[in-house]
Amino acid sequence: MTSLSVQNQQPFPIDDIPILSVKEFENSVREELLAQARMIGLFGLETTESATTVVAVLGHSSTSAIHLLGTTFTPANNRYRSFADVDPQTHYFECELAENHQIIPEGHPWLRPVRKQTIILANQPYSMYKMEGEEIHEVAVGPIHAGVIEPGHFRFQCHGELVYHLEIILGYQHRGIEKLLLNASPSQQSIICESITGDTVIGHSMAYALAVEALSNTSVSLRTQVFRSLAEELERIAMHLAGLGGIANDVGYAIGSASYGRLRTLAINSTALLCGSRFGRGFIVPGGLQFDPTDEAIEALKVNLHVVQHDVLVINEVMFGSTSVLGRLDHTGTVEKEWAQSIGMVGPAARASGLDVDTRSQFPYGAYKYIHLPLITLSSCDVFARARMRSLEIDESLRFIFDQLENLPSGSVQSEMNAIRANSGVVSLIEGWRGEIAHCAFTDSKGIWKRYRIKDPSFHNWYGLSLALRSEAISDFPLCNKSFDLSYSGHDL
Amino acid sequence: MIESIQLRIMQGDPIVHDVHHATLPPLFRGMPELHPEKCPDGCKECVNICPTGALQLHPLRIDLGLCVFCPACERSCPEKAIHFTREYHISCSSRNQLIVGGTQSSITPEIASKKIRDYFGKSLKLRQISAGGCNGCELEINATSNVNFDMGRFGIEFVASPRHADGVVITGPLTKTMAQATELCFDAVPAPKVIILVGTCAISGGIFKGSPEIDRTFLGSHSIDLYIPGCPPHPLTFLTGILDWLDRKV
Numbered sequence: 001m002t003s004l005s006v007q008n009q010q011p012f013p014i015d016d017i018p019i020l021s022v023k024e025f026e027n028s029v030r031e032e033l034l035a036q037a038r039m040i041g042l043f044g045l046e047t048t049e050s051a052t053t054v055v056a057v058l059g060h061s062s063t064s065a066i067h068l069l070g071t072t073f074t075p076a077n078n079r080y081r082s083f084a085d086v087d088p089q090t091h092y093f094e095c096e097l098a099e100n101h102q103i104i105p106e107g108h109p110w111l112r113p114v115r116k117q118t119i120i121l122a123n124q125p126y127s128m129y130k131m132e133g134e135e136i137h138e139v140a141v142g143p144i145h146a147g148v149i150e151p152g153h154f155r156f157q158c159h160g161e162l163v164y165h166l167e168i169i170l171g172y173q174h175r176g177i178e179k180l181l182l183n184a185s186p187s188q189q190s191i192i193c194e195s196i197t198g199d200t201v202i203g204h205s206m207a208y209a210l211a212v213e214a215l216s217n218t219s220v221s222l223r224t225q226v227f228r229s230l231a232e233e234l235e236r237i238a239m240h241l242a243g244l245g246g247i248a249n250d251v252g253y254a255i256g257s258a259s260y261g262r263l264r265t266l267a268i269n270s271t272a273l274l275c276g277s278r279f280g281r282g283f284i285v286p287g288g289l290q291f292d293p294t295d296e297a298i299e300a301l302k303v304n305l306h307v308v309q310h311d312v313l314v315i316n317e318v319m320f321g322s323t324s325v326l327g328r329l330d331h332t333g334t335v336e337k338e339w340a341q342s343i344g345m346v347g348p349a350a351r352a353s354g355l356d357v358d359t360r361s362q363f364p365y366g367a368y369k370y371i372h373l374p375l376i377t378l379s380s381c382d383v384f385a386r387a388r389m390r391s392l393e394i395d396e397s398l399r400f401i402f403d404q405l406e407n408l409p410s411g412s413v414q415s416e417m418n419a420i421r422a423n424s425g426v427v428s429l430i431e432g433w434r435g436e437i438a439h440c441a442f443t444d445s446k447g448i449w450k451r452y453r454i455k456d457p458s459f460h461n462w463y464g465l466s467l468a469l470r471s472e473a474i475s476d477f478p479l480c481n482k483s484f485d486l487s488y489s490g491h492d493l
Numbered sequence: 494m495i496e497s498i499q500l501r502i503m504q505g506d507p508i509v510h511d512v513h514h515a516t517l518p519p520l521f522r523g524m525p526e527l528h529p530e531k532c533p534d535g536c537k538e539c540v541n542i543c544p545t546g547a548l549q550l551h552p553l554r555i556d557l558g559l560c561v562f563c564p565a566c567e568r569s570c571p572e573k574a575i576h577f578t579r580e581y582h583i584s585c586s587s588r589n590q591l592i593v594g595g596t597q598s599s600i601t602p603e604i605a606s607k608k609i610r611d612y613f614g615k616s617l618k619l620r621q622i623s624a625g626g627c628n629g630c631e632l633e634i635n636a637t638s639n640v641n642f643d644m645g646r647f648g649i650e651f652v653a654s655p656r657h658a659d660g661v662v663i664t665g666p667l668t669k670t671m672a673q674a675t676e677l678c679f680d681a682v683p684a685p686k687v688i689i690l691v692g693t694c695a696i697s698g699g700i701f702k703g704s705p706e707i708d709r710t711f712l713g714s715h716s717i718d719l720y721i722p723g724c725p726p727h728p729l730t731f732l733t734g735i736l737d738w739l740d741r742k743v
Contacts (some may be wrong), residue, residue: 146653175708188544198629276520
């Protein structure tokens with residue numbers, strides 16, 4: 001195949017990416033997709049007035065290889081054949097490319113705005129999907145929702161209680177992160193990456209740190225790596241506890257919501273023991289960690305996590321043993337495995353639909369190169385599976401943390417940084433608690449970013465939520481939404 | 494039923510009873526303690542490294558409305574002239590109060606007007622608007638209502654509709670795409686009403702200050718009642734800030 005093959009966090013010279021003709025590019029990407037590749041990115045790398053270089057990034061989980069290939073579009077020649085007929089997972093990437101660079105995918109099933117809400121392609125207004133007919137009605141919700149959550153607009157096409165289609169319009173959180181990163185100082189870049197989405201601080205700051213370290217040929221100590229993955233698993237535990245509490249709340253199971261809530265406080269307070277911030281801000285930076293956890297902090301962490309480990313088992317047993325809870329979770333918001341596969345879902349939501357996707361085992365990085373976590377999947381594809389998946393992942397993450405705490409490596413948590421390579425690129429994949437986070441970074445001739453591309457797992461999974469609502473009662477929307485627990489700010493950037 | 498009761502017993506007493514005297518983790522970064530007398534001549538390490546330009550020299554001061562409470566300045570200072578203490582009482586009612594220097598140990602907001610206290614002193618219902626917030630502030634605001642912080646016991650609650658609210662709590666740097674919704678939501682709140690800004694992004698734009706995707710005109714045309722700094726603010730900063738502002742003795 002005509003592509004550059006690299007591993008996760010392996011730097012490469014940008015010139016090694018083959019730039020093909022549009023026709024060859026179409027064919028090669030199709031071949032990749034037919035060979036079971038997952039699309040990680042499709043974005044403009046360089047834009048001048050006369051041309052845009054577009055790069056496709058595709059991941060092969062069976063071989064842990066990441067393939068990159070590119071092509072050039074000009075304003076006169078700005079069309080290519082959409083890949084969505086071979087593999088629908090590309091549809092949203094194609095919309096994004098069209099929105100950002102006016103490059104048109106011919107034969108695309110449904111060209112929609114990604115962040116611009118009402119316009120697509122050179123100010124063409126976009127009208128939301130609308131059903132017509134007797135007794136058909138439309139429900140519009142947002143951008144501001146009833147709870148304390150981020151903004152997004154949901155448009156339901158209903159017949160009575162039944163939802164035929166849910167269209168999700170995002171972009172309200174767009175802060176221009178990718179552009180801000182280009183001119184930011186290193187200390188600013190760390191803060192920006194921590195703020196991509198404030199519930200995945202560790203995930204995004206780690207993806208950023210590993211990208212910078214790869215491009216600067218900086219190696220970090222085993223202690224750093226272990227503490228980074230420990231923090232990542234802590235973040236996973238805390239957010240999964242928060243999610244389970246939310247699910248319990250949405251089915252009106254108050255004692256469950258209160259119990260998970262209390263344990264989540266313990267979990268995030270444990271993160272604060274490591275770095276002072278309950279969300280892990282300020283912990284991970286390129287070159288290592290800003291804090292070397294003391295023995296007292298680790299002892300206090302153990303005490304907290306023992307409580308979490310003991311209590312969560314009891315709460316899980318009660319909640320997942322309650323027929324009134326199960327009655328609401330079972331067969332609600334089902335996303336069949338084939339659907340999940342075809343739209344490229346990631347993370348626990350995908351694993352709950354039976355897909356084997358986990359960056360930690362398929363594209364190992366940091367400490368996960370040496371320490372393996374089991375890849376769990378479930379088969380019922382519904383809200384129950386997504387909730388149960390989160391409780392199972394909490395158990396595994398706790399086991400992982402306790403194992404690591406038994407035998408912590410010693411050494412410094414700070415390494416001397418080398419200069420960042422010029423004209424180079426890297427793909428940095430991390431399994432955040434929602435799934436695959438991808439940071440694709442490219443430098444110019446001075447070693448300064450010329451493109452920094454971020455993909456949050458929510459980018460894939462929002463469409464999963466749309467599918468989960470099909471033929472579902474509209475009253476189950478909050479429950480389905482919480483079971484996916486997606487990021488608005490991570491999507492909007 | 495028995496299981497639920499057992500669960501309730503297992504919960505124990507998780508609540509922070511005395512919200513004014515809680516002990517936060519040793520590394521928590523709250524009110525900074527500054528020692529300008531230690532600054533070496535011509536040293537600009539902290540100013541150079543600060544990601545949001547929150548530091549000023551001569552005399553050394555930090556603008557908590559810009560500070561993201563990262564450890565960069567404290568770590569870069571060769572003389573340890575900057576130290577973030579665990580003090581979480583840092584909310585205030587005027588923007589200038591957020592610029593702190595020297596060894597001032599905490600910030601107390603000025604007490605709200607009699608009218609505001611008469612209306613909202615015993616019951617304050619708030620509508621939250623996330624306008625580009627990263628979900629950090631949103632999660633901490635949600636945490637104020639959990640079993641640990643239980644803000645409801647003070648009569649302070651978040652409500653679903655602006656029509657039911659006495660004011661708005663804004664998080665995030667105010668994105669262009671949320672400008673109209675923010676304005677509409679605030680208009681829907683019946684007067685008298687208050688505006689509370691939570692988090693560095695809402696107060697100053699923070700790390701997103703200067704981004705072309707931000708539109709902060711809404712803030713320019715309204716007066717702000719309370720500033721709650723932090724990145725994100727600790728739930729106790731939020732809680733004690735509002736209690737102090739309403740002059741509630743707890």
